[in-house]
Amino acid sequence: MINTEKTLTEVIDVLRSRGYIEDFNLFEVGLSYKKGDEKVNLNDIVIDKTYRFTGQNDLEDEAVLYAMRNTKDxxxxxxxxxxGTYSDKEADEIISQIVNREEDDNDDWMN
Structure with a gap:
């Protein structure tokens, strides 16, 4: 897990420039980024990187961002x-089903 001083928005912008453009939070409401009724199999999803954001002045600003990819497509x-206390239980359940393939490497995922 990467702890960062950058904002959530800044890291999302970096990830979007690296091709992480889909909203996988749709899994939480049973939707898919795929067109039509085809659902994504969570067994095909892997976590590449995890970022933790700490709210300096407000604990409600604490968040975790997962950079994920579908190994099938x-x-x-x-x-x-x-x-922590502010995590969404449905989101926690989805994350618990996804394989974490995060590696500690020297690649700078912040730029």
């Missing part, structure tokens, strides 16, 4: 959840 996206 190559689609990349993001998933955002609260952190």
């Amino acid at each position: 190559g689609v990349k996206g993001i998933f955002v959840n609260g952190y």
Whole structure:
């Protein structure tokens, strides 16, 4: 997990420039980024990177951002959840079903 001083919006912008453009929070409401009725199998999703954001002045600003990809079709996206007390239980359940393939490497995921 990467702890960062950058804002959530700044990191999302960096990830979008790296191709993480889909909204995987749609999984939470049973929707899919795919057209039609085809659902995404969560077994095909892997977590590439995890970022934690701490609210300096407000604990409600704490969040976790997951950079994810679908190994079946190559689609990349993001998933955002609260952190600690403020995490969403449905989101926690979805994240618990996804394999974390995050590696500690020297690649700068912040730029």
